[in-house]
Amino acid sequence: MSEQLLVVVDPVARRTDGESVRIAKDVLSAGAATKVCLPEDAEEFTRALTRRGSRRPVVIGDDRSLVRAVSLLHRRRELSGCALSVVPVGPCLSVARSLGVPAGTVAAARAVLEGRERRLDVLVDDSDGVVLGALRIPSVPLTPAYGPGEPAGSHPWLRTCQSLVRTLVPARPQRVAPAPAPAPPRLRVEVDDETLVDLGLPLEAVSVTPGAAGLAHVEVRPLSVGAEASPLLARGHRVTVSGPDFRYRADATEAGPVRRRTWTVWEGALGLVLPEG
Structure with missing residues (x-):
């Protein structure tokens, strides 16, 4: 399905793995x-x-x-008429791989040229945000692409100098009080207007992923006390989470705090070019 292509190269990909970017451009061209x-x-x-x-x-x-x-095309209401392709290059690639995009640069670029468009479900929230892979509550921090306090695109020689300075300057002992453990979230989770769990139950985690046929998979893990608590599972077209302020991670982005958010499955909204078979 290789017609004329517009290849948009993200600047982070160019900085972190310029060789993979070059290979991808060569294969596509x-x-x-x-x-x-x-x-x-x-x-x-x-x-x-x-x-x-x-x-x-x-x-x-x-x-x-x-x-x-995807978010840009969705906001412009152009997503349904667009077959999008991606060649994964950069520090965070789990979402692309979960959607079926090949991990290798050459294989992914060949899939752009030889694959076929598949329609995938996505989640859209009540602020018009799009979720491709999964959302999780509470938010789980991602492994940083760069070291703490290190700006994106910093050079190895700069990191070496910074490390040397830290070794030459004597460290001052500091007494740091341990941060209190956050209280387990208590949230109401509703699936298609039916309450799956209410505010009285402390939770370990909530996850929502777009599935197939217009339904999302919902998993709620109660906080275990003694024996491990069994997760509560449900499937539905619309999922609402409400309660005290909470944050959530949607794909590679953290959002919140919010007190209420509803996600709706948009069936077949994303056309992604993936390998045959």
Whole structure:
């Protein structure tokens, strides 16, 4: 399905793995007519996608780039008529892989050229945010792509100098009081207007993932006391979580705090080009 391609290369991918970016561009250019865009920020990324014309968009980047592209097309109500492709390059790739995108750069680029469009369900919340893979409550921190306090794109020699300075300057002993453990969340979870769990039960975690046929998979894990508590499972078209302020992680992004949020399954909303078979 290799017609004319608009290849948008995320700047983080260029900084973190320029060799994989080069390989992806070479494979794509050898198999189709391509126009390559190298945006430097989110505004240029948006401009490139909105001016794609009849070209099929291909994103070279990580999960954040993929979600950014899908969210933009959704807000413009262009997602249903667009076959999107992605070549995963960068620090966070779990969402793309969970959707069936090959992990290897060459295999992913070949799938762009030789694969077929598959329609996938997504979750859309009441603020028009899109979730491709999964959302989790409470938010679980991601492994940082860079060291603590290190800006994206810093050079190895700078990190070496910083480490040397830290070894030369004597450390001052500090007394740091341990942070109190956060209280377990107490939330009401409703699936298609039926209460799955109410505020009286402390929870360990809630997860919601788009499944198939317009239904989301919901798993609620009560906080275990003594014997491990069995998770509560449900499937439905609409999921509402409410209660005290809570944060959640949707794909590669943390959101909140909010007191109420509803996610609805949009069946077949995302057309993603994936390998045959």
